[in-house]
Amino acid sequence: MMKDWAAPIIASALFAFLSPGLLFQIPGKSRPVNFLNMKTSMAAILLHTLIYALLLILLLVIFNFHLYLY
Template identity: 55%
Template sequence: MNNWAPPFIAAALFWLLSPGMIFQLPGKNSPFEFMNMKTTVASIFVHTVIYGLFLILFFIVLNVRLYI
């Protein structure tokens, strides 16, 4: 059986944590901005670190599995 949890969770986190999609940390004008659809190098780095930490949390610490 195939384990479909990793691709689904990774794709959802990638969509949600794209800088400027829902929030941007740090923003261009303030430390935290919502839905501005713009990005900076710093925000790309911060969102990459957050994305990686969430992937580690779901796949290694919580050991999430979904068999379809």
């Protein structure tokens, strides 16, 4: 029986890379975009959550990605 692994892999990767402060932070504390600062704010958390949800919907619902493994 084949299982579709696209959703958990894409969701995990997006969650890891879109964590505020890991790679970038929008909005930053002193600039519009900060890179690799490992700090966050409530505004950055909300904006990264919105970006995460939109990318997840785009990749899984609109582009309909699938990865079948045994």
